[in-house]
Amino acid sequence: MNRIFVHKSWDLLLLLIVIVAFLLRFWRFTDIPFTFDxxxxxxxTVYDNFRDLIKYGVIEKDTHPAGVQVFMYYWIRMFGEAEWVVKLPFMLMGLASVWAAYAIAKLWFNATTAILTAACIATLQLFVLYSQIARPYASGLFLTLMMVYFWSRYFLKDYKLTDLVLxxxxxxxxxxxxxxxxxxxxIVGFSGLWFVSKDKRRAYVFAGIAIFILYI
Known part of the structure; x- marks a missing residue:
């Protein structure tokens, strides 16, 4: 009974932190202007087709990988180019990063550490500001946190195939x-070679090859 009460208390604390994170990121978010970046x-994103987007919008005029640029291209085509519309998915990823950081810290350490980690991600100006910018910052935080979460689960939760695929x-x-x-x-992928058991090493190496193939 006491364990259930403590568990619910942590959940309520996390919910409160997420609400604070939401308010900090979405307060008058329709008034937030675009940055030059x-x-x-x-x-x-003004090109008529995907081929021109990659050739002129990525290869010739940008040095970043194509992921965010391709996402913005289709997002703007579907939903328009109002400031809040373009920023919305990045703000949501910034908000979701609060939970992802909590989940990793709880998996690695304990609930107390997880709550403190979530509180930092929720309230520090660095994370709030870059959640409101439609560039690869909030998305990078969210995607790498989710990568680390499932990477950690793979090692700590009996090498489940689902975690490896994710x-x-x-x-x-x-x-x-x-x-x-x-x-x-x-760095995360190579560091896993020091943690993976011998009987799972081949599967883990194939996972690395799969990531490389998906990237190229």
Missing amino acids: ELSAMSR FILFAALSSYNHHFSLLFAA
């Missing part, structure tokens, strides 16, 4: 997001 990215997916998405998240995915 966002306008630069939007200027590379690790592959989020590692590939992280690689397409930004060069830094690509580098981080590579």
Whole structure:
């Protein structure tokens, strides 16, 4: 009974932190203007087809991986280019990162550490600000956190295939997001070779090959 009460208390604390994170990110969010960085990215979404987007909007005019630029291209075509519309998915990923950070910290350490971690991600100005910018920052945080979460579950939860597949997916998405998240995915992937058991090493190496194939 006492354990159930404590568990619910942690859940309520997490809910409160997520609400605070939501308010900090979405307070008058329809009034938040574009930054020059966002306008630069939007200027590379005006092409008539996907081929021109990649050739002119990514290869010739940008140095980042194509993931965010391709996402913005289709998102703007479907929903328009109002500030709040373009920013919305990145703000949601910034908000979801609060839970992802909590989940990782709880998996690695304990609920107390998880709550403190979530509180930091929810309220620090760095995370709030970059959640409101439609560039690869909030998405990079979210995707790499999810990658680390499923990577951790794979090692700590009996090497489940589902966790390995989701690790592959989020590692590939992280690689397409930004060069830094690509580098981080590579570091995480290679570090797993020191943790994986011998009988699972082949499957883990194949997972790395799958991530590489998805990226190229």
